[in-house]
Amino acid sequence: MDKTKLDFLTAKARKVRDDAIEIIGHFGVGHIGGAMSVMDALTVIYYDKANIDPANPKKQDRDRVIMSKGHAGPAMYAVLADLGYYPKEWTTTLNQNGTNLPSHCDMNKTPGIDMTAGSLGQGLSAAVGMALAAKMDGNPATIYCFIGDGEAQEGQIWEATMLAGNRGLDNLIVLLDNNKLQLDGRTDDINSLAPAVDKWKAFGFFTQEVDGHDIEAISDAIDNAKAQKGKASMIVLNTIKGYGASFTEGLANCHSMSIPEELWRKETGRYE
Ligand SMILES: Cc1ncc(C[n+]2csc(CCOP(=O)(O)OP(=O)(O)O)c2C)c(N)n1
Ligand SMILES: [Mg+2]
Secondary structure (H helix, E strand, O other), X not given: OOHHHHHHHHHHHHHHHHHHHHHHHHHOEEOHHHHHHOHHHHHHHHHHHOOOOOOOOOOOOOOEEEEOOHHHHHHHHHHHHHHOOOOHHHHHOOOOOOOOOOOOOOOOOOOOOOOOOOOOOHHHHHHHHHHHHHHHHOOXXXXXXXXXXXXXXXXXXXXXXXXXXXHOOOOEEEEEEEOOEEOOEEHHHXXXXXXXXHHHHHOOOEEEEEEOOOHHHHHHHHHHHHHOOOXXXXXXXXXXXXXXXXXXXXXXXXXXXXXXXXXXXXXXXXXX
């Protein structure tokens, strides 16, 4: 990756992180940890890889991004607002009555959200359906789907994984946000996913494992996945929950936190 692009994506990831912190801050509490950990991969996809058009969110051949760990809605909202999918004023309304930005992703409320999510385990099934449909229709779309490491304890993840592997869905790229924490503790202590790569390999996936905060590594992994024919892809993103928010990074209790106004203003340096 050339330096100009790397600098651009690095700065963009910082900016949308701050936007997400502010979005949650306006409500006062929210899922900060899992929003921060996916932000670098989301930035690479939305600002470098995906075939999308914010002016035409439903265009037929668009790439789809499914946030199956739907509680990371604020991460999606930060990116979608920055890209111009919806009015910036909405970003102060997270989770409030009548909002178009519910805490969990809702495809009927927010332009640019391709699938409603929040009940963990379901988004990957929808993504597999979209990938299958795209194959049948001759639609060139790539389907990206983010799942959480805790979410992978859901049986439905493995039903969807089995079908994607068997059908060789090379238009499907699943990204595991392996931040090692779930709602109330360490994933390894509760119901370990290890060895994640071997598991997805056994289901017939093309697997890669990268530092989920290394923009170049994420970019290369997505390119490799897209070049792979006849196999669905799993990219294990080794991430840190809360990454890039100094008040919460890596804390065991950073899943959902209260973020008072003075805290988000200090963190983002936004006082206007
Ligand atoms: C079916 C279902 N069960 C429980 C929950 C409550 N819940 C929301 S987030 C979460 C933890 C998810 O952990 P992980 O997938 O690792 O997410 P991340 O660490 O990225 O936030 C739980 C249990 C839910 N949303 N859906
Ligand atoms: Mg997790």
